[in-house]
Amino acid sequence: MLEQIDIANVLFLDIETVSGHAAFTDLHEDLQALWAHKARSVLKTTDEISEEDLAASYQDRAAIFAEFGKIVCISVGAVHRDKDKRLKVRLKSFASADEGEVLSGFAELLAQYYNNPMKYFLCGHNIKEFDIPYVCRRMIVNNMTFPKMLDIAGKKPWETKHLLDTMELWKFGDRKSYTSLKLLAATLGFPSPKDDIDGSMVGRVFWEDDDIDRIAHYCEKDVLATAQLFLRFQLAPLLEEDQIDHVGR
Template identity: 70%
Template sequence: MIEHIDATKVLFLDIETVSGRATYSDLDETFQYLWGLKAPGVLKRYGEELTEEENASSYIDKAAIYAEFGKIVCISVGAVYRDKDKRLKIRLKSFADRDEKVLLQEFSAMLDQYYGNIHTQFICGHNIKEFDVPYMCRRLIANQLPLPKMLDIAGKKPWETKHLLDTMELWKFGDYKSYTSLKLLAGVLGFPTPKDDIDGSQVGRVFWEEDDLERIATYCEKDVLATAQLFFRYQLKPLLEDDQVQVAD
């Protein structure tokens, strides 16, 4: 499993996404048409023609999870290190910006500078292989930005992407039938439940209506910390205490 991986070689990560525009009516005609083609499948109403009201409602509820119709507003990371007493600590930092290209550039620069070796370093997240990594790669291309080495995985074989650690995949033990949430695993394995302020369905509202990126970043950082705690649970090691957690300015 991951028993022998040094946590100081792992970057823990989570992203938060919103719809590309505040509402369906803010889309241009082309993207309204394209969402109209996408929405029946999203709602599992294949072959139906939805009303404008249904298109508008489904866009608000679902567009954020599709990289073609959404965008990233926050990437939070956690870096584990040892202090002078050899005690493990984690430093949390968020790349959050209303301009997606800016936050992607800043995140990519950090990744290439500090986590550029796919043979000795790792990225870890919950459902990262199915959501976070593909979403980031697609949005990098959409913004015409180069892929950092850690994310340049198109066409790679499974043994060439061992630097991507997915805590949900690790829980499956060969079972591919179901999704297990981070919140559920926190309950089962006895560490604090993440995201007690808002949930994923509210991120779009907090961004578009409240313009509160700081709140979104705090929410995202809780998920990063929970992922790190889950990693330590998998390693059968002690959880991080409050005084071992630092949040960067």
């Protein structure tokens, strides 16, 4: 199937998320109680959890849950061909402390350039389990209308073929394990996306360092690595440095 897809019709993406607040104590008391309940499953315990452990678990894990976290960056990669028919990828990030700004920028891009799920594709690593559901849930929280590419609620699997998940593609039917993008980069011989920060550090970089540009740069590396992985699936040459254009945000 992949060899039949024109990579110029694929938008590669990745998101970065952080906890909704800087600290557990910043939560409304209702949400504190709800996180205390959630933390039991997160920490795999039925025992009473101390305030210190609740605070630590919120700081470490809240970002992965759309009900307790928020999106601070969505990076995308669009591939095109130059006048010599050589592939080029343009990397761009929607990054801000204002989640509504991030989501609206991304939604506008989809509506303007990728408004046909029958023609275009969204591709990411583990996007079916994480990125796409998270984006859709946070759009609901922000009272936003879904662009066509994300209007997938209640759709059958054959109606969401425009969502390409490179982790799912690598499984080849094996449902037992998660394979990271970093591991696939090492296995398949393209640059690792994780040479600066990793996902566990994004919250600190956001809340303590206030360095959204560093997060965007890190997120764009994931997008580029996903595009390289897609090319490997197509048995196509990898992108060289002069084929990569960072548009910024």
